[in-house]
Structures are given as C-alpha cells and as structure tokens.
Amino acid sequence: MKTVFKQSILALFFVSLTACQAKTKKLETTVALNQPETHKPTTASKANKQFIKVALLLDTSNSMDGLIDQAKAQLWEIVNELSYAKCNAMKPNLQIALYEYGNDNLNGNEGYIRQVLAFSQDLDEISKELFSLTTRGGNEYCGYVIQTALNQLQWGNNPDDLKLIFIAGNEPFTQGRVPYKVAGKLAHSKDVTVNTIFCGDYNQGISSYWKDGADVTHGNYMAINHNHETVHIASPYDASILELNNKLNKTYVAYGSYGKDKMELQAEQDVNAQGYSEANAVSRAVSKSSHLYKNASWDLIDASEAASFEYKNLKDSDLPKALQGKSKEEIKSYLDTKRNERKAIQEQIQDLNAKRKQYVAQQQKEGNNSLENAMLNAIKSQAKKKNYKWE
Structure with missing residues (x-):
C-alpha cells in the first residue's frame, strides 16, 4: 500500500x-x-x-x-x-x-x-x-x-x-x-x-x-x-572493530534464569546487523561500546554496579558454572577482571570509531x-x- x-x-x-x-x-x-x-x-x-x-x-x-x-x-x-x-x-x-x-x-x-x-x-x-x-x-x-x-x-x-x-x-x-x-x-x-x-x-x-x-x-x-x-560506507577500521566486538562479547557474565537466553539474543542481533553489511555490524559494535548498552537484568557485571547489589546475596543457582562454589572475594575478583577487560575493549572501539567517523564523513556525499x-x-x-x- x-x-x-x-x-x-x-x-x-x-x-x-x-x-x-x-x-x-x-x-x-x-x-x-x-x-x-x-x-x-x-x-x-x-x-x-x-x-x-x-x-x-x-x-x-x-x-x-x-x-x-x-x-x-x-x-x-x-x-x-x-x-x-x-x-x-x-x-x-x-x-x-x-x-x-x-x-x-x-x-x-x-x-x-x-x-x-x-x-x-x-x-x-x-x-x-x-x-x-x-x-x-x-x-x-x-x-x-x-x-x-x-x-x-x-x-x-x-x-x-x-x-x-x-x-x-x-x-x-x-x-x-x-x-x-x-x-x-x-x-x-x-x-x-x-x-x-x-x-x-x-x-x-x-x-x-x-x-x-x-x-x-x-x-x-x-x-x-x-x-x-x-x-554503508566501509572504512579501514571496520575489521578491527568487529574483532574487538567478538572480544567484548566474551566479557559478559550471564546469570539468572534469563542469562543464557539473553546472551543468545545478543549474538542473534549481531548476526542480524551483519546481514545488512559489515559496516552496519560495525555500527552495532560501536553502540555496544557506549553507555547506552546496558544489561543489568542478565549480565552480572552490569548488575553489580547497582547501589543495592550485594555479593553475599548471590545464589549458586543463579551463577554461571565458573563462579559456582566460589567465595564472595573470588567472585568479586573475577568480575573486576572482566569489568576492566570490557572497559579497555570499549575504549579501543571508541577510539577506532572516532577515526572511522572522520573517514566516513570525508566519503559521504552532500x-x-x-x-x-x-x-x-x-x-x-x-x-x-x-x-x-x-x-
């Protein structure tokens, strides 16, 4: 119509x-x-x-x-x-x-x-x-x-x-x-x-x-x-950003009854973006490196940043296998390591995207x-x- x-x-x-x-x-x-x-x-x-x-x-x-x-x-x-x-x-x-x-x-x-x-x-x-x-x-x-x-x-x-x-x-x-x-x-x-x-x-x-x-x-x-x-305008920085996106996905620590499904959804939307073009997948990766991409409902790192979060209240059944049976200190150390890793990857993506934006702007038609x-x-x-x- x-x-x-x-x-x-x-x-x-x-x-x-x-x-x-x-x-x-x-x-x-x-x-x-x-x-x-x-x-x-x-x-x-x-x-x-x-x-x-x-x-x-x-x-x-x-x-x-x-x-x-x-x-x-x-x-x-x-x-x-x-x-x-x-x-x-x-x-x-x-x-x-x-x-x-x-x-x-x-x-x-x-x-x-x-x-x-x-x-x-x-x-x-x-x-x-x-x-x-x-x-x-x-x-x-x-x-x-x-x-x-x-x-x-x-x-x-x-x-x-x-x-x-x-x-x-x-x-x-x-x-x-x-x-x-x-x-x-x-x-x-x-x-x-x-x-x-x-x-x-x-x-x-x-x-x-x-x-x-x-x-x-x-x-x-x-x-x-x-x-x-x-x-979609391809840039010399796309491949590096997509490689960093794969590393970024590995920093997520799924927990609770929805954790596994939400991680699968994350991967599914990566595929959907890639289905249009590599440049579109790059744009999604950049979004995932920004403060707007939040997953406190299923990612333990984002959840642990809430003011009300307490490690002592975590249940083994809500945790991924890698953290089950661990002490509060061991879980905190694990999440801190992943958090720092994620932050470093996101900063790298943002730095590369700044160069990408400049390149795309030069290539775009008025x-x-x-x-x-x-x-x-x-x-x-x-x-x-x-x-x-x-x-």
Missing part, C-alpha cells in the same frame, strides 16, 4: 529514548521478577539523570518491507549519535518505545494499533522486535496512535527529559476518530513533541496535514525521499535526504531547547 514508507520507519529509532521507572517494558519486568531482589536495577541511583525518550510509531500496512529494512539498517548509527549527547554535564540515558499501526492483522476495535514495546533501554530487545514486524494492508489512524502512545507510556515529569514522538507515513493525517489536534494538545500538556515524517513530496505532506500535525506541538515536519537506499538525517536533525534542534549538547 505504501512503498513510499521506506524511510519512515527509521523514525522509530531514534532512533533514534528513557525513563528509569520500574514500569518499563514487559520483558524487563519479567526478567526482574526472575532475578534475586538485590539484582534488580534501582531507580534511586538514576532519579536525577536526564533521559531521552522516543516513541516510534510505524505504519505496518502493505509495502512497508522496504521501510522496515531502512530502520534495521540505520538503527545503530542513530543510537550512536544519541550516545554523544550531554545535558547538565551528564550523559542522558536512552529509551525507545515502539508501536505499529495500520495493519489489518491488528484489532480494528482498538484502532489497528499495537504496542510492540513499552519504553525500554534494552537495545537487543528493540532490535529483535523490529526484525519481527510484518506488513499487511489496513487503515492508518495517526491521531489515534499518537493518543494511545501518550496515554499508555510512562513519560514522567522530569522537565529536563527530552520526550519525543516520531510518526511516519504517507496517508492523510486526518484519518480515524481521534482528531490529530486533540492528540497534539494532549502531547503538549505532557511536554511531548510530535515529529511527523511524510514519505513523499514535501507539498503533498503539507496538503495532507502532516506538517500541521507537527506544528501543534512545535515539532518538526519532514518529507523524505522514500526511494533512498541506505548506503545532501543526503535520508530518514536518519531527518531524525537526527529534529532531535538535535529540539534538544537545544533543553540545554542538550553534543560532544
């Missing part, structure tokens, strides 16, 4: 979002319940941090396969750019929520809308859900899905948080029983900015009210070249009208209003 959608989906990322409330995505809640109490990430240690929260609303009606491919191909570069943001001298966390709409497989009584993922910091899970999306024709109700995301998600009250909705499509913005202006006023009351991405001609997007839909909350209206294909550029330009322009800066 909409080949023009090929670029909109990237809006979904960036994306490229993040709250530290315990009410995040369903999977995180399930994981937390399966871990010892002392392993649960605490909200207290993060209460004063700033967050970038992004809700990505994508149409999964007919002909959306190319759009979804765009998002898969560009996700990690968006995340990487967001990892360089700072607010009040602090690096904000990122959280992404994902909705699909306009698909006949969805419940018509609920506006053909489905919450795929509530706000989450789990980048592997976000990638997994993106790869699981399928398309089918349907009705696209923009106002309805915006209102649903505003009411269902935990946006919080921190005035320093950057709260954004990105919705992409090419059908009239006026469809459905929820007027987009009503949804826009609700967004404004929650300090959420709605950005619209029309896949097609700029003026056509204006005439079908996509620009007006963004203007209600002082968001950005963007029209993109729906035929644009993601071009005037790239891609979803990635549109998204990042919108995020940065709105972030300035809340004193966010980029390193």
Whole structure:
C-alpha cells in the first residue's frame, strides 16, 4: 500500500529514548521478577539523570518491507549519535518505545494499533522486535496512535527529559476518530513533541496535514525521499572493530534464569546487523561500546554496579558454572577482571570509531535526504531547547 514508507520507519529509532521507572517494558519486568531482589536495577541511583525518550510509531500496512529494512539498517548509527549527547554535564540515558499501526492483522476495535514495546533501554530487545514486524494492508489512524502512545507510556515529569514522538507515513493525517489536534494538545500538556515524517513530496505532506500535525506541538515536519537506499560506507577500521566486538562479547557474565537466553539474543542481533553489511555490524559494535548498552537484568557485571547489589546475596543457582562454589572475594575478583577487560575493549572501539567517523564523513556525499538525517536533525534542534549538547 505504501512503498513510499521506506524511510519512515527509521523514525522509530531514534532512533533514534528513557525513563528509569520500574514500569518499563514487559520483558524487563519479567526478567526482574526472575532475578534475586538485590539484582534488580534501582531507580534511586538514576532519579536525577536526564533521559531521552522516543516513541516510534510505524505504519505496518502493505509495502512497508522496504521501510522496515531502512530502520534495521540505520538503527545503530542513530543510537550512536544519541550516545554523544550531554545535558547538565551528564550523559542522558536512552529509551525507545515502539508501536505499529495500520495493519489489518491488528484489532480494528482498538484502532489497528499495537504496542510492540513499552519504553525500554534494552537495545537487543528493540532490535529483535523490529526484525519481527510484518506488513499487511489496513487503515492508518495517526491521531489515534499518537493518543494511545501518550496515554499508555510512562513519560514522567522530569522537565529536563527530552520526550519525543516520531510518526511516519504517507496517508492523510486526518484519518480515524481521534482528531490529530486533540492528540497534539494532549502531547503538549505532557511536554511531548510530535515529529511527523511524510514519505513523499514535501507539498503533498503539507496538503495532507502532516506538517500541521507537527506544528501543534512545535515539532518538526519532514518529507523524505522514500526511494533512498541506505548506503554503508566501509572504512579501514571496520575489521578491527568487529574483532574487538567478538572480544567484548566474551566479557559478559550471564546469570539468572534469563542469562543464557539473553546472551543468545545478543549474538542473534549481531548476526542480524551483519546481514545488512559489515559496516552496519560495525555500527552495532560501536553502540555496544557506549553507555547506552546496558544489561543489568542478565549480565552480572552490569548488575553489580547497582547501589543495592550485594555479593553475599548471590545464589549458586543463579551463577554461571565458573563462579559456582566460589567465595564472595573470588567472585568479586573475577568480575573486576572482566569489568576492566570490557572497559579497555570499549575504549579501543571508541577510539577506532572516532577515526572511522572522520573517514566516513570525508566519503559521504552532500545532501543526503535520508530518514536518519531527518531524525537526527529534529532531535538535535529540539534538544537545544533543553540545554542538550553534543560532544
């Protein structure tokens, strides 16, 4: 139904979002319940941090396969750019929520809308859900899905948080029983900015009210070249970064009932990224070396950094075989060694990526009208209003 959608989906990322409330995505809640109490990430240690929260609303009606491919191909570069943001001298966390709409497989009584993922910091899970999306024709109700995301998600009250909705499509913005202006006023009351991405001609997007839909909350209206294909530029540093990524994976210490499955998911998303190109796999490796890649729900190193963590509360049954039967001191020593190893690898990846970014910038053509550029330009322009800066 909409080949023009090929670029909109990237809006979904960036994306490229993040709250530290315990009410995040369903999977995180399930994981937390399966871990010892002392392993649960605490909200207290993060209460004063700033967050970038992004809700990505994508149409999964007919002909959306190319759009979804765009998002898969560009996700990690968006995340990487967001990892360089700072607010009040602090690096904000990122959280992404994902909705699909306009698909006949969805419940018509609920506006053909489905919450795929509530706000989450789990980048592997976000990638997994993106790869699981399928398309089918349907009705696209923009106002309805915006209102649903505003009411269902935990946006919080921190005035320093950057709260954004990105919705992409090419059908009239006026469809459905929820007027987009009503949804826009609700967004404004929650300090959420709605950005619209029309896949097609700029003026056509204006005439079908996509620009007006963004203007209600002082968001950005963007029209993109729906035929644009993601071009991955290889660099001389790619092979070294991928080699370091393999070493990085070996620093994870899975624990608890979900540990093994989550390690497998990590490897699976490495493969998915590699499926697009080596350069895309490199972008994912860079994301994994940033502060945005957190796995406290299943990685013992990340979990041990929580303020409430205590080694004495660890159960042998939750530990990997290599640590079962070990004393508190032996476990701490093992984790410290792995932590230092991970930090060194991440720093090497970041150093190589700085050189890679410079090389890619020199090779890129000017005037790239891609979803990635549109998204990042919108995020940065709105972030300035809340004193966010980029390193």
